[in-house]
Amino acid sequence: MTTSTFNPVPAESVPEKDGLIHGVSAAELQDIGQKCLDAKATAYCPYSLFRVGASLLLHDSATSAGAPRIITGANVENAAYPVGTCAERVAMGTAVVSGHKLGDFKAVAVATDMDEFCSPCGMCRQFLREFLGLDVPIFMFSKEGKFIVRTMGELLPLSFGPDVLPPREELKKAQEKEARDD
Structure with a gap:
């Protein structure tokens, strides 16, 4: 898919306000959707063949001139199965080592090859929670x-962050x- 042909379509009613979905514009949604699809194509998953791509949209204030x-990120498997890393954690790890922190993230996108929708796994939800506000859309x-x-x-309701x-x-x-009391 190329950016010009990719057109995200809501599968259910989504709350819009001033043309934004959870504060994300149609152009931003198209960009993060395309980027997570592109990332999915780079997944290293020779064992499960389950490709996942993730993208993190930064607030304008969290980027410097010329910075993306x-x-x-994409999932990276390993022959020792538990050693693999999910796409969401690869993307967030890249963001953190690039200097980003809690409050820098406007939205997250995740894509798989499934007909249905796949949310981040439990471990990724907790990992993302460390760096995302509770109102950040995924x-x-x-x-x-x-x-x-x-x-x-x-x-991640009633989350620990x-x-x-x-x-x-x-x-x-x-x-x-x-x-002292002991």
Whole structure:
């Protein structure tokens, strides 16, 4: 698929406000959809043959002049099965080593070769939660370019993230007090 022919189509009713879906424009949705499809084509999956591509859309404020606004990843398998890495974690790892952090991400897109929609696995949901706000949309594309969208909070309700942890100073004081009381 080329960018000019790729046209994301919602598979269900999606909330739009001012022509945006969860704050993402039609052009941005087309770009992240195309990029995750392109990334899927680079997947290394000789064992499962299950290709996955992911793309992360950065906020304008999180990019510098000339830097890409979209970071991609694909799944990478290994003969020792548990050693493989999912597309979402490859993309996010690339983003993190490029200097991006919590608050830099506007949207995520994931694509597979399935007729149906495939959401990030549980491990990826928790990994993404470390760097995504609960309101960040995750667009899940079928092989035909149809999509559904859920927010991070919808995919991982009652989640455990960095905002849930008490400040380090508070934890250290509690540990010191516990040690004194023993």
